[in-house]
Amino acid sequence: MKTTLDEMQAFVAVVDSGSITAAAQQVGLTISATSRTLGRLEDKLQTTLLRRTTRRLELTEEGAAFLQRARAILTSVEDAEEQMAARRMRPVGRLRVDAATPFVLHVLVPLLADFRARYPEVALELHASEGIIDLIEKRTDVAFRIGTLKDSTLHARPIGTSRVRVLASPAYLERHGTPTRPAQLGQHTLLGFTQPESLNDWPLRDADGNAVRIRPTMASSSGETLRHMALAGLGIVCLSDFMTREDRRSGRLVPLFVRQTLDQRQPIHAVYYRNTALAARITCFLDHVVQALGRNPFGE
Numbered sequence: 001m002k003t004t005l006d007e008m009q010a011f012v013a014v015v016d017s018g019s020i021t022a023a024a025q026q027v028g029l030t031i032s033a034t035s036r037t038l039g040r041l042e043d044k045l046q047t048t049l050l051r052r053t054t055r056r057l058e059l060t061e062e063g064a065a066f067l068q069r070a071r072a073i074l075t076s077v078e079d080a081e082e083q084m085a086a087r088r089m090r091p092v093g094r095l096r097v098d099a100a101t102p103f104v105l106h107v108l109v110p111l112l113a114d115f116r117a118r119y120p121e122v123a124l125e126l127h128a129s130e131g132i133i134d135l136i137e138k139r140t141d142v143a144f145r146i147g148t149l150k151d152s153t154l155h156a157r158p159i160g161t162s163r164v165r166v167l168a169s170p171a172y173l174e175r176h177g178t179p180t181r182p183a184q185l186g187q188h189t190l191l192g193f194t195q196p197e198s199l200n201d202w203p204l205r206d207a208d209g210n211a212v213r214i215r216p217t218m219a220s221s222s223g224e225t226l227r228h229m230a231l232a233g234l235g236i237v238c239l240s241d242f243m244t245r246e247d248r249r250s251g252r253l254v255p256l257f258v259r260q261t262l263d264q265r266q267p268i269h270a271v272y273y274r275n276t277a278l279a280a281r282i283t284c285f286l287d288h289v290v291q292a293l294g295r296n297p298f299g300e
């Protein structure tokens with residue numbers, strides 16, 4: 001075989017990162033060495049894989065075709081290595097995990113010490129994204145998604161469900177009074193999400209039995225930001241149990257409409273793209289999360 005794995009890795013890194021400079025950092029080479037590797041690969045294949053302009057790199061038709069095969073080859077090699085690691089019962093390698101900031105802070109971070117003690121050869125990377133990311137583009141092994149899944153191309157493992165509740169701080173209630181009926185929410189400062197709008201559907205019914213969708217007085221894309229706003233006494237919020245457990249236990253946030261609140265729960269899944277058996281490092285991480293949460297469910 002003329003082409004080496006190092007050359008394929010450099011080519012894929014250039015495509016994924018969008019520049020030779022970024023790819024060089026990713027593969028651990030100098031910029032000039034990465035450029036030479038790419039040129040050597042094109043010489044071996046006797047074709048142009050990338051068109052270089054002053055602003056960007058663009059795949060040729062031949063480059064796109066080669067990229068697909070190169071990814072498949074690199075994945076096969078990685079799978080073979082991971083299978084050997086699994087046979088030795090030693091999950092190893094880098095594990096890239098993505099989740100919304102509140103899930104990272106309140107669910108994953110508390111589990112990391114035990115996970116590191118059990119699997120010291122797994123190098124964890126935690127990325128906090130408020131939106132939905134492309135796992136391949138971001139080179140992510142597994143992501144945790146909260147809410148109904150929409151991407152049918154993903155493989156998913158159910159992790160659990162988390163109830164949502166309407167909450168406010170004692171300081172806010174002392175200043176503005178405690179609402180006892182959903183109809184009274186219009187007299188209060190409401191903290192909600194900028195997107196998606198479905199997160200502003202609160203687990204309540206109005207006098208006519210219709211679902212309550214609030215219009216936020218103040219909004220944020222981040223649930224963690226809304227939590228801190230509520231803790232600061234800025235308004236009433238509706239958040240998932242997994243991120244407010246300690247706040248409710250300590251009394252920093254007080255549940256409202258306790259008897260009127262519907263048992264509305266957000267499904268939580270771990271999602272990944274692979275069609276084959278999961279890498280040992282992914283399996284052991286998901287097993288660890290599920291086992292830990294089985295002993296200590298989401299904020300109940």
